[in-house]
Amino acid sequence: MTTIKTPVELLDHWAEVQGDKVYLKQPINGQFVEFTWQQVQTQVRQIAGALRHLGLKPGDKVALLSKNCAEWFITDLALMYGGYISVPIYPTANIDTISYVLEHSQAKAIFVGKLDYWSEQDPAIRGDILRLALPYETMPAQYQWQDLLTLSTPLVDIPYPSLDDIMTIIYTSGSTGKPKGAIQTFGSYCWTCQAATKDIAITQKDRLLSYLPLAHITERVAMEGTSFYSGTSVAFVESLDSFVTDVQRARPTIFFSVPRLWSLFQKNIIEKVGGYKKLNTLLGIPIISSLVKRKIKKGLGLDKCRIFGSGSAPIPQAILSWYYKIDIHICEAWGMTENCAYSIINYPFNPHKLGSIGRPIEGCQIKQSDKGELLVKSPGLMRGYYLNEEANSALFDEDGFFRTGDVCAVDDEGYVSITGRVKDNFKTSKGKYVVPVPIERKLAQDPHIELLCVIGAGLPHPIALVQLAEGAKLMPRDEVRTSLKQTIDDINPTLESHATLDALIVVTEPWTVENDILTPTLKIKRHVLEQKFTSTVDGTRGNVVKWEDEL
Secondary structure (H helix, E strand, O other), rough: HHHHHHHHHHHHHHHHHHOOOOEEEEEEEOEEEEEEEEHHHHHHHHHHHHHHOOOOOOOEEEEOOOOOOOHHHHHHHHHHOOOOOOEEEEEOOOHHHHHHHHHHOOEEEEEOOOOOHHHHHHHOOOOOOOOEOOOOOOOOEEOOOHHHHHOOOOOOOOOEEEEEEEEEEOOOOOOOOOOOEEEEEEEHHHHHHHHHHHHOOOOOOOEEEOOOHHHHHHHHHHHHHHHHHOOOOEEEOOOOOOHHHHHHHHHOOEEEEEEEHHHHHHHHHHHOOOOOOHHHHHOOOOOHHOOOOOOHHHOOOOOOOOOOOOOOOOHHHHHHHHHHHHHHHHEEOOHEEEEEEOOOOOOOOOHHHHHHEEEOOOOOOEEEEOOOOEEOOOOOOOOOOOHHHHHOOOOOOOOEEEEEEEEEEEEEOEEEEEEEEHHHHHEEOOOOOOOHHHHHHHHHOOOOOOEEEOOOOOOOOEHHHHHEEEHHHHHHHHHHHHHHHHHHHHHHOOOOOOOOOOHHHHOOOOOOOOOOOOOOOOOOHOEEEHHHHHHOOOOOOEEEEEEEEHO
């Protein structure tokens, strides 16, 4: 642990050895605004000095509410440099979540930046919290970015943070209730970032692209963190409308995404080619196949990418297999806010283990409890939840392994598969327990389905709630119904009698972050769907497929 350097030490290192090289690339009006390592170092010291001038003391909590941008990195480094504890908040968070996190964390100030709905979020920030604005259109603030850069003398010649110091409090996405604040030290964060950089062999020659929310630990480790330890450059995305253009311009060599985006990419690829059948035909012609694959990668801006990854939520094996056919080898990874998001990964990519999350990284130990729960131990583990002694008392077993809440299977080669969540299991009205995740994995193989959730607490049998894939929404309803009914008929005989599906319901309203059905990391809130649909679907029997408007 003592050999690990903190991000602010590394910032000084890179500013000294390659200070004139570009570190951050921020698109503004379609053009990159570039920041060298020396420029970033200068602004970090200026922002840290401004915070001291405004009366903030080391150890104070400072929140950060913004979409990804170069100034997010600079602010984060300034908070580390000044000894402040950062509290990142998802840029899509609603008023209740923002209010809760600010109050619970006891934040003294907040940086606000690139936000799509800042006028709706504005009331969540109390008047006694100091507002500081990044240089973008955002909510009213007492100090603008340019003010902060000239407000005081730069903060210099201060001790580097200790690895035991608290670096950040990262709030979970709240898939099962109120968000919990995971306390991560410099030691836990830095060990994980250094491990990821070493394992994936990231160097100064790589190009990173940061677009997944930096408020989530995955992006903060995989993109921001590895840039500190590799000295490589990072580009950002200007907006959702310019996403594809920004990716094509950045041409990243490493690209991590989430299942939802991989699914959308798949849909767009198929539509541009002219359908599943035409694409499969082209891929079956040797010379044409290579040209098509190269054109697909170039169209996505990923023709120079050497590593593809997926995390934050389970990705259907069918999607992984489809991408494998077009030479995009997606390495599925597993982690949690509580262990800095990097513990298990299918890297180097093993096509024979699609559907598994891979093997533990070096330095990470795993084991299973008597009930099959995955237990993890590594230097990347959090210290505990902030101001939550009740939850902390049950976090670790007697050997210091963290109880993840995930149920898993481990094969003879050490590859891990997640088979469920301890808290997702429910009891039907017949008194039988059902484990929904394995059922959902089987249903997810149907290409007409994009999102799904199996519910059934208090019902005679489970019922699947389904959101159709974009292509399926355009197809005749009877045609889709026939396919979905066949899927149920194929799956039910493989299930225990008490776990067979009574019905599959195609829901009408899209599941989004805005209507509180998805978390900011696009996980489904099962308890929200249970509350919304249980009474509506009760009484639907006979292995039927129905649309919500047919109930």
